[in-house]
Amino acid sequence: MNLQHTSTKLPSVSDYYSATQLRADRWSALRETAESMLVHDVAGRQGAKLLQTAEALLDALAPIEVYWAFPGAHVFEHLRKLLEQRNIEDLSISVRRVARALTSGAYRRRTIPIGSDEIDNEDYEDESTLPPEDRALGRPYFEVLIVDNVNEHQERFLRNNLYRVRRAEDPFIYEPVIVPSLEDALMGILFNHNVQAVIVRPGLVLKSKNVLPIIQQYLDRLKEDEHVDALQPSEYGPEACRLIAKVRPELDAYLITDRSAEDIAGMDLGRCRRVFYNQEDFLELHLNILRGVNRRYKTPFFTALKEYSKQPTGVFHAMPISRGKSISRSHWIQDMGAFYGPNIFLAETSATSGGLDSLLEPRGPIKEAQDMAARAFGSKQTFFATNGTSTCNKIVVQALIRPGDIVLVDRDCHKSHHYGMVLAGANVVYMDSYPLHEYSMYGAVPLREIKHTLLKLKAAGKLDRVRMVLLTNCTFDGLVYNVERVMEECLAIKKDLVFLWDEAWFAFARFSPMYRQRTAMSVANTLRTRLRDASGKEAWDKQQDRLKDADEETLLNTRLVPPPDARIRVYATQSTHKTLTSLRQGSMIHVNDMDFKGEVEQAFHEAYMTHTSTSPNYQIIASLDVGRRQVELEGFEFVQRQVESAMAIRRAVTSHPLLQKYFRVLTPSLMIPPEYRESGIEAYYDEQDGWSDKWEIWTKDEFVLDPTRVTLGIGGTGWDGDTFKTDILMDRYGIQINKTSRNTVLFMTNIGTTRSSVAYLIEVLVEVAKELDELLDDASKMERLSFDKRVAGLVEHVPPLPDFSRFHDAFRSGTDTPEGDVRTAFFLAYNEDNCDYHDLDDVLVERLNSGEELVSASFIIPYPPGFPILVPGQVISPEILSFMRALDVSEIHGYRPDLGLRVFTNEALQGLNKKTK
Numbered sequence: 001m002n003l004q005h006t007s008t009k010l011p012s013v014s015d016y017y018s019a020t021q022l023r024a025d026r027w028s029a030l031r032e033t034a035e036s037m038l039v040h041d042v043a044g045r046q047g048a049k050l051l052q053t054a055e056a057l058l059d060a061l062a063p064i065e066v067y068w069a070f071p072g073a074h075v076f077e078h079l080r081k082l083l084e085q086r087n088i089e090d091l092s093i094s095v096r097r098v099a100r101a102l103t104s105g106a107y108r109r110r111t112i113p114i115g116s117d118e119i120d121n122e123d124y125e126d127e128s129t130l131p132p133e134d135r136a137l138g139r140p141y142f143e144v145l146i147v148d149n150v151n152e153h154q155e156r157f158l159r160n161n162l163y164r165v166r167r168a169e170d171p172f173i174y175e176p177v178i179v180p181s182l183e184d185a186l187m188g189i190l191f192n193h194n195v196q197a198v199i200v201r202p203g204l205v206l207k208s209k210n211v212l213p214i215i216q217q218y219l220d221r222l223k224e225d226e227h228v229d230a231l232q233p234s235e236y237g238p239e240a241c242r243l244i245a246k247v248r249p250e251l252d253a254y255l256i257t258d259r260s261a262e263d264i265a266g267m268d269l270g271r272c273r274r275v276f277y278n279q280e281d282f283l284e285l286h287l288n289i290l291r292g293v294n295r296r297y298k299t300p301f302f303t304a305l306k307e308y309s310k311q312p313t314g315v316f317h318a319m320p321i322s323r324g325k326s327i328s329r330s331h332w333i334q335d336m337g338a339f340y341g342p343n344i345f346l347a348e349t350s351a352t353s354g355g356l357d358s359l360l361e362p363r364g365p366i367k368e369a370q371d372m373a374a375r376a377f378g379s380k381q382t383f384f385a386t387n388g389t390s391t392c393n394k395i396v397v398q399a400l401i402r403p404g405d406i407v408l409v410d411r412d413c414h415k416s417h418h419y420g421m422v423l424a425g426a427n428v429v430y431m432d433s434y435p436l437h438e439y440s441m442y443g444a445v446p447l448r449e450i451k452h453t454l455l456k457l458k459a460a461g462k463l464d465r466v467r468m469v470l471l472t473n474c475t476f477d478g479l480v481y482n483v484e485r486v487m488e489e490c491l492a493i494k495k496d497l498v499f500l501w502d503e504a505w506f507a508f509a510r511f512s513p514m515y516r517q518r519t520a521m522s523v524a525n526t527l528r529t530r531l532r533d534a535s536g537k538e539a540w541d542k543q544q545d546r547l548k549d550a551d552e553e554t555l556l557n558t559r560l561v562p563p564p565d566a567r568i569r570v571y572a573t574q575s576t577h578k579t580l581t582s583l584r585q586g587s588m589i590h591v592n593d594m595d596f597k598g599e600v601e602q603a604f605h606e607a608y609m610t611h612t613s614t615s616p617n618y619q620i621i622a623s624l625d626v627g628r629r630q631v632e633l634e635g636f637e638f639v640q641r642q643v644e645s646a647m648a649i650r651r652a653v654t655s656h657p658l659l660q661k662y663f664r665v666l667t668p669s670l671m672i673p674p675e676y677r678e679s680g681i682e683a684y685y686d687e688q689d690g691w692s693d694k695w696e697i698w699t700k701d702e703f704v705l706d707p708t709r710v711t712l713g714i715g716g717t718g719w720d721g722d723t724f725k726t727d728i729l730m731d732r733y734g735i736q737i738n739k740t741s742r743n744t745v746l747f748m749t750n751i752g753t754t755r756s757s758v759a760y761l762i763e764v765l766v767e768v769a770k771e772l773d774e775l776l777d778d779a780s781k782m783e784r785l786s787f788d789k790r791v792a793g794l795v796e797h798v799p800p801l802p803d804f805s806r807f808h809d810a811f812r813s814g815t816d817t818p819e820g821d822v823r824t825a826f827f828l829a830y831n832e833d834n835c836d837y838h839d840l841d842d843v844l845v846e847r848l849n850s851g852e853e854l855v856s857a858s859f860i861i862p863y864p865p866g867f868p869i870l871v872p873g874q875v876i877s878p879e880i881l882s883f884m885r886a887l888d889v890s891e892i893h894g895y896r897p898d899l900g901l902r903v904f905t906n907e908a909l910q911g912l913n914k915k916t917k
């Protein structure tokens with residue numbers, strides 16, 4: 001039996017990453033304790049300890065349960081009385097029903113009988129195990145948070161009146177949760193993922209009486225820069241609405257007030273859906289709650305596609321598979337129809353009529369679905385893509401970049417950006433990320449490097465040609481920029497700079513308060529508001545006076561303030577299919593550009609037409625529509641669970657003595673140099689101190705580590721990353737991962753990750769560690785030396801990562817700044833007469849060391865790390881050549897071992913120089 005069930009000492013609050021995780025584990029512990037008391041006399045020593053544990057668990061749950069509708073305050077007090085009366089049998093039955101209903105989600109579908117005299121013949125099946133058709137027929141459940149300081153009689157009045165106006169035809173069902181204060185409201189929406197609407201009534205107070213530390217930390221985060229303590233009671237309601245919009249903008253808020261319309265009209269109410277003036281019209285309130293949730297629940301295109309599939313049609317158009325006709329009439333491919341089922345084929349069509357729409361010229365349900373996605377993700381315009389974020393990146397680059405424009409790019413970005421630069425004819429400045437040599441991976445581009453590059457171009461008189469800064473946020477390995485600071489300081493140097501943030505792996509971030517502050521769209525909206533504020537102009541004016549005639553070093557060491565007339569021009573591309581619910585290749589482009597309508601819209605349309613198929617997959621579009629619905633209604637819950645899963649992996653590996661011998665979780669201190677970690681954080685989890693408070697970290701550090709990504713150092717196993725991924729994880733255990741380096745593997749949790757999956761992963765790692773232990777116990781001296789040598793080769797003797805060298809002078813417009821014409825170099829290589837091949841041998845090394853210049857004629861992309869170490873037109877440095885020779889990966893795009901390294905001939909470069917002159 002677990003020690004926590006035999007003593008009053010419960011696990012420390014610091015052991016838990018979130019309050020929801022704490023709640024789930026303590027209900028489970030209470031159930032086990034109650035069941036154990038059935039077999040022990042409560043008058044005996046063991047029974048007395050169990051009794052104390054049960055009392056401690058109920059005390060620990062009490063301040064948490066006030067924020068949930070189920071089991072509710074009445075049931076919770078009933079459990080307390082059963083314990084006080086020592087009615088252990090009824091307590092055990094009741095607690096078991098509550099705990100199982102919470103785990104399975106059964107309380108969402110039906111009333112759960114609590115008392116032992118109530119018969120419950122239904123199984124407590126997990127919602128996820130129900131047939132899809134059964135779940136689709138049920139009415140979705142949610143909870144409404146009512147903020148009002150009421151007594152027991154008034155609370156009963158509120159509940160009864162809301163129950164009274166329910167109707168059988170209501171599309172949803174909800175339960176109220178009533179809390180007294182503004183602080184409780186904020187804790188409730190951060191804690192209870194079932195809340196979809198908040199009703200703020202005029203009787204609320206400011207302070208919460210709840211002092212549970214894990215809940216109090218939520219308030220500490222929110223009260224920074226918020227002067228709530230100075231508010232007057234009449235301001236509590238409007239302030240609550242504003243803070244709700246700041247913390248969880250997807251929620252509907254309703255304000256009931258007795259203030260005049262004139263007073264309310266001038267106040268910031270966040271995204272308050274409606275104001276009710278001191279009335280108790282419960283039916284109207286009920287209908288507004290349902291209407292607000294239905295606004296997010298609607299899926300215009302998915303609904304249109306379902307309706308289309310029901311229509312009888314005669315197809316005299318493309319696609320024999322439409323309506324499933326080519327399958328149903330076949331004698332040889334019936335297995336395909338049986339595997340996929342009929343609906344997918346009934347919804348297959350090339351038609352854009354019949355209630356459907358055209359992705360290229362959307363005016364109907366696709367347009368409405370895109371507008372709803374824009375609302376959900378905080379953009380001004382959103383566009384769907386059915387062939388991945390690679391295409392999205394090329395669309396944005398082509399729409400915004402003209403031949404000769406200078407673009408600042410992080411060198412280790414996705415290859416689609418490099419090819420986008422080729423297509424657009426950009427002059428590229430590749431900026432180096434800080435290297436993590438020990439783990440054969442790059443970090444991210446320091447802000448100082450970005451500012452230095454812009455200031456250098458400004459000094460050379462080329463700032464007018466600088467069009468865009470393109471950065472990956474977050475990186476594949478989970479490094480996240482301080483997006484707000486990057487954009488502020490870059491705009492201070494060039495006020496109309498365009499930003500393209502590649503958020504391919506970051507679509508989920510919008511739906512967590514902590515993550516959201518580092519997303520492109522959220523920051524764009526924040527800066528729009530800030531630049532309109534008079535205080536922003538005042539701060540800019542003061543800084544301009546201080547920085548008059550300042551040198552570059554001063555500017556680099558100063559946090560620059562953007563001018564009040566700066567233009568906010570921000571684009572984000574997201575792989576919805578990678579981190580949210582969507583079919584493969586479903587992606588979105590989010591736009592928040594003040595100049596989009598006047599300057600970009602037509603060019604964007606042409607670029608979109610260039611790269612988008614005229615026959616897009618409607619199933620992908622429908623999945624994007626449904627994926628948007630999901631995250632607006634339950635994204636907060638799913639992202640929270642996703643982070644919890646990753647934290648569980650961290651804790652297990654960090655605290656398991658056997659796993660520590662062979663594996664190492666890469667902490668923020670290992671992946672982010674100290675100069676970029678102002679908070680001083682070392683790790684997200686420490687055995688002695690528990691979890692770090694990441695809110696503070698994410699607010700101020702230059703780079704933070706996305707906790708949903710767990711990079712595991714595996715050099716101690718003697719296997720390289722690719723071997724461990726393929727031979728061990730995939731082939732032996734069926735565990736899929738994506739990213740590896742020479743001595744690491746990356747485990748990414750997502751919104752579909754379950755606790756069972758996490759447990760299986762830990763079991764596998766433990767089994768692998770045990771096998772290694774046994775192998776080394778029986779190893780001969782030579783075998784042990786061989787193992788130690790492999791480990792040393794992976795951990796100690798790692799080839800240093802090379803920086804970007806430079807473009808050859810033939811592809812540059814001058815030697816004072818680093819930009820290069822990658823397009824000219826790319827197409828120059830189309831003529832094989834301009835190219836030559838060289839083996840990666842000692843002779844080539846000697847030639848480079850003697851000063852000879854060799855120029856790459858192609859992109860060279862090894863996997864891992866998965867980004868170009870050479871681009872067309874780049875001078876091959878001795879460091880790059882050494883790195884290539886040390887690579888032991890099997891996949892290198894752009895390099896042919898049978899021919900060697902592809903470079904430009906001297907004649908081709910000289911000929912190009914003559915043409916340029």
